[in-house]
Amino acid sequence: AKASGKNCFVLYEPEMTASAEYRFKVEQCLREAVELQQLNLVYQPKVDLTTGAVAGFEALCRWSHSQLGPISPIEFIPIAEQIGVIKPLTAWVLTCACRQAAHWNQISDADISLAVNISPSHFLDSDLVGLVSGVLQETGLPPYLLELEVTEALVQTDQLNLVTFGSLKAMGVKVAIDDFGTGYSSFASLSHLHVDSLKIDKYFVDDMLNDTKVKKLVGSMIEMGHSLDCKVIAEGIELRDQLEILQTFGCDGAQGYLFSRPVEEDQVPDLLQKATLF
Numbered sequence: 505a506k507a508s509g510k511n512c513f514v515l516y517e518p519e520m521t522a523s524a525e526y527r528f529k530v531e532q533c534l535r536e537a538v539e540l541q542q543l544n545l546v547y548q549p550k551v552d553l554t555t556g557a558v559a560g561f562e563a564l565c566r567w568s569h570s571q572l573g574p575i576s577p578i579e580f581i582p583i584a585e586q587i588g589v590i591k592p593l594t595a596w597v598l599t600c601a602c603r604q605a606a607h608w609n610q611i612s613d614a615d616i617s618l619a620v621n622i623s624p625s626h627f628l629d630s631d632l633v634g635l636v637s638g639v640l641q642e643t644g645l646p647p648y649l650l651e652l653e654v655t656e657a658l659v660q661t662d663q664l665n666l667v668t669f670g671s672l673k674a675m676g677v678k679v680a681i682d683d684f685g686t687g688y689s690s691f692a693s694l695s696h697l698h699v700d701s702l703k704i705d706k707y708f709v710d711d712m713l714n715d716t717k718v719k720k721l722v723g724s725m726i727e728m729g730h731s732l733d734c735k736v737i738a739e740g741i742e743l744r745d746q747l748e749i750l751q752t753f754g755c756d757g758a759q760g761y762l763f764s765r766p767v768e769e770d771q772v773p774d775l776l777q778k779a780t781l782f
């Protein structure tokens with residue numbers, strides 16, 4: 505019994521320790537990467553579904569560590585929130601991306617918008633207003649070309665926390681509800697918030713082709729968005745069939761590998777020169 509007890513212990517402990525150690529290492533490296541600004545940004549175009557022209561870009565954060573290798577934002581953003589570095593991380597993303605977008609607008613005749621993802625906790629923090637206005641001033645990007653994407657978690661919060669939202673809107677910055685349909689936003693709260701756009705989550709875009717109920721649902725989501733005076737953007741379009749359905753439904757914009765994967769900043773001017781990405 506003693507031997508098996510010991511075996512169990514021996515088999516168990518190194519694993520637990522290894523995962524705890526790995527996690528600790530990731531946290532340490534992430535803290536350092538944010539401080540030393542060792543993260544990268546890639547940009548995915550948002551396409552106008554009536555013309556196929558690039559309407560703007562969404563900045564997406566990338567992190568590749570020399571020892572740990574590339575780590576997905578799906579993994580490191582929640583860690584950044586937990587260890588308290590999401591604010592400096594977002595400040596860096598905003599500054600870099602707005603600087604780029606100001607440049608794109610100099611080389612393009614069209615208005616090119618920029619979308620930046622903001623964690624719900626940060627969105628409700630009054631610091632965000634000062635950060636955004638500072639970055640816009642510093643980079644010269646007009647406020648109406650910046651769109652902040654925040655998930656539906658925002659919509660569930662009570663009105664007191666929405667002072668930030670009001671100040672951002674007053675500044676002229678746009679707000680989009682990201683991953684729309686996966687959270688619990690109600691018609692009532694959405695109609696109070698006056699968001700500028702709704703982004704339909706890839707989950708629905710994927711299922712739309714095999715499930716007629718989901719297809720109808722997507723149609724209704726687009727209609728609902730329009731009745732709230734929102735633009736509706738679909739994410740994760742990979743197939744031409746999906747594009748055609750969304751166009752029939754009157755969806756305003758889309759993103760997805762069908763048009764372009766997220767690209768490095770030096771590939772953006774090429775995309776801007778194309779008349780259409782269809």
Ligand code: C2E
Nearest residue numbers: 564565577578581597621622623740741742759760761762
């Ligand atoms: P999201 O905001 O919903 O972004 C869309 C994700 O889908 C991105 O993944 C994008 O690369 C991917 N995607 C776009 N088109 C397609 C497609 O056609 N097919 C497939 N399979 N995927 C597609 P990514 O870049 O890995 O980002 C994952 C999530 O991490 C984002 O989801 C966002 O919630 C978060 N994130 C990324 N960058 C930032 C950031 O700077 N700040 C914050 N707070 N969150 C970020």
Ligand code: CA
Nearest residue numbers: 609612613614
């Ligand atoms: Ca311009």
Ligand code: CA
Nearest residue numbers: 562621653682
């Ligand atoms: Ca997003």
Ligand code: CA
Nearest residue numbers: 683705706739
């Ligand atoms: Ca999504």
